[in-house]
Amino acid sequence: MADELKTPLLDELEKGPWPSFVTDIKSMAETKEMPRDLLRQLEKSYEDKRGYWKHGGLVGVMGYGGGVIGRYSALPEEFPGVSHFHTVRVNQPSGWFYTSDAMREIIDIWDAHGSGLYNMHGSTGDMVLLGTRTEELEPTFQALTEKGWDLGGSGSDLRTPSNCVGPARCENACYDTMEMAYQLTHNYQDELHRPMFNYKFKIKMSGCPNDCTASIARSDMAVIGIWKDDIKVDKEEFAKYIDDGFNVKEFVVEKCPTQCISVEGKEISIDNSNCVKCMHCINRMPKALSVGDEKGFAINIGAKAPIVEGALFAQSIIPFMQIKDGDYAGLYDLIERIWEFWDEHGMARERIGEFIERVSLATFLEGVGLEPLPTMVKAPRDNPYIFYEEYFADEDAGEGEE
Amino acid sequence: MGDISVDQLAEDCYAIVAENAGQKKVKAGDLQKAMAAKYGDQIGRADVKAAIKQLMDSGRTVYGYFGGSSIELPHKEAAENQ
Numbered sequence: 001m002a003d004e005l006k007t008p009l010l011d012e013l014e015k016g017p018w019p020s021f022v023t024d025i026k027s028m029a030e031t032k033e034m035p036r037d038l039l040r041q042l043e044k045s046y047e048d049k050r051g052y053w054k055h056g057g058l059v060g061v062m063g064y065g066g067g068v069i070g071r072y073s074a075l076p077e078e079f080p081g082v083s084h085f086h087t088v089r090v091n092q093p094s095g096w097f098y099t100s101d102a103m104r105e106i107i108d109i110w111d112a113h114g115s116g117l118y119n120m121h122g123s124t125g126d127m128v129l130l131g132t133r134t135e136e137l138e139p140t141f142q143a144l145t146e147k148g149w150d151l152g153g154s155g156s157d158l159r160t161p162s163n164c165v166g167p168a169r170c171e172n173a174c175y176d177t178m179e180m181a182y183q184l185t186h187n188y189q190d191e192l193h194r195p196m197f198n199y200k201f202k203i204k205m206s207g208c209p210n211d212c213t214a215s216i217a218r219s220d221m222a223v224i225g226i227w228k229d230d231i232k233v234d235k236e237e238f239a240k241y242i243d244d245g246f247n248v249k250e251f252v253v254e255k256c257p258t259q260c261i262s263v264e265g266k267e268i269s270i271d272n273s274n275c276v277k278c279m280h281c282i283n284r285m286p287k288a289l290s291v292g293d294e295k296g297f298a299i300n301i302g303a304k305a306p307i308v309e310g311a312l313f314a315q316s317i318i319p320f321m322q323i324k325d326g327d328y329a330g331l332y333d334l335i336e337r338i339w340e341f342w343d344e345h346g347m348a349r350e351r352i353g354e355f356i357e358r359v360s361l362a363t364f365l366e367g368v369g370l371e372p373l374p375t376m377v378k379a380p381r382d383n384p385y386i387f388y389e390e391y392f393a394d395e396d397a398g399e400g401e402e
Numbered sequence: 403m404g405d406i407s408v409d410q411l412a413e414d415c416y417a418i419v420a421e422n423a424g425q426k427k428v429k430a431g432d433l434q435k436a437m438a439a440k441y442g443d444q445i446g447r448a449d450v451k452a453a454i455k456q457l458m459d460s461g462r463t464v465y466g467y468f469g470g471s472s473i474e475l476p477h478k479e480a481a482e483n484q
């Protein structure tokens with residue numbers, strides 16, 4: 001091996017109680033040039049207070065427009081091991097369930113074709129294999145596909161759909177998140193691998209309003225499980241919470257955002273018509289309270305992180321929908337109407353949330369053929385001088401507004 | 403689809419990409435719009451998608467990325483190292 005690895009600044013990151021990525025990479029730097037030069041280049045970046053990566057622009061595997069993020073060192077002579085350092089995104093299994101054999105498959109492939117370094121998982125959900133050379137991309141892809149793996153999304157395409165574990169492990173699940181992620185991934189292979197949108201489009205699925213995938217803040221389309229009927233109450237279990245001294249008043253009744261819970265002795269009653277499904281009471285008393293029986297999901301659109309414009313939260317567009325007998329046609333139809341309208345009228349690098357902000361929610365709803373609903377109201381109107389009924393009456397009579 | 407074959411659409415799309423090479427990043431949506439303008443109802447979105455797929459699978463065009471994804475002729479990237 002070449003000179004001794006000297007990284008005094010990075011070494012600082014190994015101090016303290018937390019696991020350190022520096023320690024992890026060092027453990028591989030003994031045997032591989034790529035992790036070794038990665039540390040050396042990073043040390044230089046810390047010394048000089050500047051980055052030394054160049055975005056690769058155009059690398060990938062034949063026929064796919066996503067799944068590989070190209071990156072080159074700006075100092076290839078000094079750090080030849082990271083002259084090429086492309087990232088490969090691998091589509092994760094639904095709910096991030098792996099067997100140990102599956103993990104070994106991935107690790108062996110990456111040891112053979114890349115740096116051996118990987119992240120589990122990237123923010124979109126994929127397994128992220130860090131660092132390989134251009135000539136290793138096709139062999140990596142071939143080795144992955146031979147074992148039944150595929151690349152995930154990147155660029156202006158459908159990003160790898162991701163979901164919470166849902167009914168696989170969680171009693172709160174109001175729909176089968178695992179199945180939906182699987183179906184969407186298979187149905188939209190073209191959109192996932194062949195960038196055709198104005199910009200990226202992320203779909204995340206959470207089985208209930210706890211939203212463990214943070215879909216409401218981090219996906220262009222958040223599919224969040226919800227129920228329509230009443231919260232189910234197990235009276236005996238509720239009484240046990242009281243007997244055990246659990247302070248229902250302080251921890252549940254007073255924390256209900258709509259104040260729709262009342263407790264008399266060992267009896268609880270919930271005004272379900274005022275429940276906003278925040279999950280708080282269910283989370284605090286999971287043995288006594290549970291989601292209702294009439295389950296489905298709500299669709300919220302337009303969240304994004306604050307990169308170009310400010311951060312956006314998703315906006316409700318479908319308050320309740322169900323998949324019946326495994327028929328996804330209604331959901332596919334909605335998604336495709338949304339894509340088509342955004343595609344037609346959106347601008348380059350404009351996320352769907354930004355697009356809706358620009359054209360207005362009313363235009364968007366009309367464009368995709370949805371009726372406006374009270375659940376779509378973000379805030380009460382604050383202009384007291386507009387009277388809608390009169391406005392429409394005047395319009396009908398052919399009179400202009402003053 | 404009417405009389406316009408996927409091969410024909412692929413040729414038309416290729417011509418647009420080649421014409422704009424080095425000047426303007428052509429996106430899949432640009433090709434959809436151009437083909438819709440040229441052929442109207444004779445073709446659908448799926449036909450243009452199939453044409454792009456054909457160009458990509460044959461290696462005549464490649465996907466590029468610079469802020470957004472584009473369809474380009476194969477070329478050497480400025481950032482590329484040996």
Ligand code: SF4
Nearest residue numbers: 164170173207208212
């Ligand atoms: S989002 Fe809800 S259903 Fe999914 S894992 Fe979290 S609590 Fe369970």
Ligand code: SF4
Nearest residue numbers: 256275276278279281
């Ligand atoms: S889910 Fe939330 S809003 Fe509904 S009853 Fe429980 S605490 Fe109140």
